[in-house]
Amino acid sequence: MRQLERRRASLSAGLKIGDRRGCCQTLEEEDVHIPFAQESLVKQWSSMQNVMDRNQEKSEMPLQRSKYFLNINVGGTLFHIACKAAARYPVTRLGKLAIYTDPTKKLQLCDDYSVQKNEYFFDRDPSIFHYIFHFYRSGVLWIMDEMCPSNFVEEIEYWGVHLKYSQRCCRILFEEKQDELSENLKIQKELEAELEPLESAEQFEGKCLGQFRKMIWNLIENPYSSVPAKIIAVMSSLFVLISIVGMTLSTVEEMQHKAGKQWMELLEMVCAIFFTSEYLMRLISSSSFKKFLRAALNAVDLVAILPFYIQILFENLDEGDTLYHEELHQMENVSKLGKVLKLIKLMRIFRILKLARHSTGLRAFGFTMRQCYQQVCCLLLFIAMGVFTFSALMHSVEHDVPGTNFTSIPYAWWWAAVSLSTVGYGDTVPDTVLGRMVAFGCISFGIILNGMPISILYNKFSDYYAKLKAHENETSLSLKLSRRFRFKERALRKLSECCRAEPRCHR
Numbered sequence: 001m002r003q004l005e006r007r008r009a010s011l012s013a014g015l016k017i018g019d020r021r022g023c024c025q026t027l028e029e030e031d032v033h034i035p036f037a038q039e040s041l042v043k044q045w046s047s048m049q050n051v052m053d054r055n056q057e058k059s060e061m062p063l064q065r066s067k068y069f070l071n072i073n074v075g076g077t078l079f080h081i082a083c084k085a086a087a088r089y090p091v092t093r094l095g096k097l098a099i100y101t102d103p104t105k106k107l108q109l110c111d112d113y114s115v116q117k118n119e120y121f122f123d124r125d126p127s128i129f130h131y132i133f134h135f136y137r138s139g140v141l142w143i144m145d146e147m148c149p150s151n152f153v154e155e156i157e158y159w160g161v162h163l164k165y166s167q168r169c170c171r172i173l174f175e176e177k178q179d180e181l182s183e184n185l186k187i188q189k190e191l192e193a194e195l196e197p198l199e200s201a202e203q204f205e206g207k208c209l210g211q212f213r214k215m216i217w218n219l220i221e222n223p224y225s226s227v228p229a230k231i232i233a234v235m236s237s238l239f240v241l242i243s244i245v246g247m248t249l250s251t252v253e254e255m256q257h258k259a260g261k262q263w264m265e266l267l268e269m270v271c272a273i274f275f276t277s278e279y280l281m282r283l284i285s286s287s288s289f290k291k292f293l294r295a296a297l298n299a300v301d302l303v304a305i306l307p308f309y310i311q312i313l314f315e316n317l318d319e320g321d322t323l324y325h326e327e328l329h330q331m332e333n334v335s336k337l338g339k340v341l342k343l344i345k346l347m348r349i350f351r352i353l354k355l356a357r358h359s360t361g362l363r364a365f366g367f368t369m370r371q372c373y374q375q376v377c378c379l380l381l382f383i384a385m386g387v388f389t390f391s392a393l394m395h396s397v398e399h400d401v402p403g404t405n406f407t408s409i410p411y412a413w414w415w416a417a418v419s420l421s422t423v424g425y426g427d428t429v430p431d432t433v434l435g436r437m438v439a440f441g442c443i444s445f446g447i448i449l450n451g452m453p454i455s456i457l458y459n460k461f462s463d464y465y466a467k468l469k470a471h472e473n474e475t476s477l478s479l480k481l482s483r484r485f486r487f488k489e490r491a492l493r494k495l496s497e498c499c500r501a502e503p504r505c506h507r
Contacts, residue, residue, distance in 0.1 A: 018143070068082060068083055068084070069081065069083065070082075070083055070086060070094065070097060070120065071117065071118055071119040072094070072119070072120055072122065072129075073114075073119045073120065073121045073122065074122045074124050074126045074129040075122070075123065075124060075126040075127065077126035077129070078119070079133050080138075081094060081133065081136050082136075083098040085136045085137065086097075086098040086136055087099055087138070088136075089160075089161075090138075091158045091160055092159060092161055093109055093158070094136065094159065094160075095160070096109055096122065097110070098162075099107050110122055110130060111123045112423060120451060124155060124158060124159075125151070125155055128147070128151070128155045128156075128359035129155070129159075130157070131143070131144075132155075132159050132161060132270075135161060135165060139154050139165070140165065140166070140167065141156070141161060141163070141165040141166040142167075142170065143166055143170045143171070143173075143174045143175070145177075145444065149174060149177050149178040149181050150181065152174075153178070159304070164229075170248075172391065187464075188467070190367070190371075191367065191464065191467050191468060191471065192471060192492055207287065210284070213284060213285045213287075214285075216281050216284060216285040217285035219232055219283050220232065220280070220285060221285070223358065224471060228425060230261065233358050234286065236274075236278060236354065236356060236357070236358065237358055239271050239274050239275065240352060240354045240355055240368065240434050241352050242267065242271060243267075243268070243271040243275075243348065243351050244348075244351060244352055245268045246264055246268060246271070247268075247345070247348050247349070247497065249264065250264045269308070269385065270309060271311075272305055272308035272438050273501050275301065275304050275305045275351075275354075277300065278301070279298075279301045279305060282298065282301070292316075297356065297436075299359050300350060300353045300354055300356070303350045304348070304351040304354055304392060305346060305349060305350050306347070307345060308348045309345045310344050311341055311344055311345065314341055314344070315341075344465075360465065360468050360469055360472060361465060363468060364461055364464045364465035364468050364488070367464050367468075368457060368461040368464055371460065371464070372453075372456070372457055375453050375456060376456070378452070378453075379449070379452075379453050382449055383417075383420060383449065386420050386442065386445055386446070387413055387414065387416040387417050387420060388409075388413075388416075389411075390416045390419070390420070390438060390441070390442040390445070391409050391410075391412035391413050391415065391416040392409055392412075392417065393438045394406055394412045394416070394430065394435060394438050394442075395408065395409045395411075395412050397430070397432060397435045397438055398430055398435045399436045400430060401431050401432060401435075404426070405428045406430075406435075414428070415428045416442060418444050419439060419442045419446060420442060420443075420445065420446035420449065421446060421450070422443060422447060422450065423447050424443075427450065480485070
């Protein structure tokens with residue numbers, strides 16, 4: 001009787017017809033046979049097999065795989081990378097690890113090496129290494145938006161992977177984010193330098209009269225150091241306001257009489273004495289004379305006191321001229337000196353800039369102008385282009401009209417500037433239809449031009465002001481905590497001294 005047979009599990013078309021060894025097997029052969037695709041994964045089962053064989057097989061598997069794979073342990077996370085895939089990029093760290101045969105060179109590439117496990121240990125971020133691992137598998141470096149650009153660049157530079165392996169769209173977005181982050185860090189440093197004083201308390205150590213100069217420096221430059229320093233800061237701002245009010249009232253007709261002039265001169269003298277003493281105290285407490293002269297706020301302080309002394313100098317010269325010159329020449333000199341004195345007195349208006357020393361808003365405004373100088377220059381350029389263009393158009397349209405004010409292009413500049421700023425004084429207006437059309441175009445261009453930079457400047461100003469204010473609050477809070485800590489130390493020291501003195505009294 002014919003023996004039972006079973007068909008082959010594979011339906012391959014490459015089998016020859018009539019070849020029974022390949023297509024059909026007996027039941028005994030079928031029990032032993034395993035398809036070629038599973039021969040390396042499935043082992044024939046035997047209940048009498050030695051357990052040591054299994055342990056030997058488990059111990060041989062890592063050694064067998066280590067010939068073709070790199071076992072990478074990154075921060076406690078294990079990765080297996082094919083040596084062939086890593087060797088495709090020989091410039092990278094793992095590529096060198098796959099190519100090198102010298103164990104000493106391999107140990108120089110990693111932080112540690114486990115001989116038993118055949119693992120190379122790297123003390124790096126495993127979350128970012130997932131992208132490096134994907135790069136060796138696919139050849140493309142992926143970048144996620146939530147990653148820190150500086151940290152990611154530091155990691156890929158360590159592994160030797162260049163950013164050029166990423167997709168162009170991802171690389172452009174990443175570089176924009178990186179530039180934005182570096183710009184923010186630069187602005188943050190400049191903001192901190194804006195609030196930090198020119199000197200520090202440590203610079204007075206070991207110098208002549210160091211403690212005395214340090215005390216003066218804290219009174220003048222550090223209003224949060226003590227109550228007298230706050231009083232001096234408030235007095236400085238009050239004297240600036242009083243000086244500006246006095247300069248304003250000196251131009252009123254009711255104050256032009258003799259008594260009013262005397263009061264204004266007395267007020268000016270008191271303000272000048274206060275500003276001079278303040279400037280000298282800053283000069284004495286400065287550790288570097290060159291650095292002191294380079295500071296912008298110190299230059300403002302000098303400009304605030306110079307008009308008073310220059311005025312006194314010119315008045316003395318005027319008295320000397322009256323003794324040695326004739327009356328005609330004397331009148332000419334007096335008129336010239338009067339114009340110079342008016343110009344010098346006008347310089348007192350710069351005293352209001354002294355408020356920037358104690359005003360966070362003025363500092364933020366000045367910082368915004370320095371950071372946005374390119375936008376401001378572009379705005380001025382566009383305004384100049386608009387003034388020249390529309391003034392030339394208006395002159396070409398209106399110059400033939402009798403009695404027109406647009407007799408030349410320079411005469412039309414004032415009209416163009418007023419129209420671009422959308423002020424519209426109405427002192428000069430076009431008469432023709434074409435002139436009014438040109439005026440409408442000029443006003444429309446001015447509206448668009450004025451609306452463009454306002455939002456940018458305002459957003460940056462509000463951002464800088466918030467950062468300056470937050471930094472100022474942190475500084476004041478740290479000083480308050482340090483003063484409280486010093487007070488507790490002094491109290492504990494006094495208490496310990498009293499406790500030591502009591503036993504002596506009993507004796």
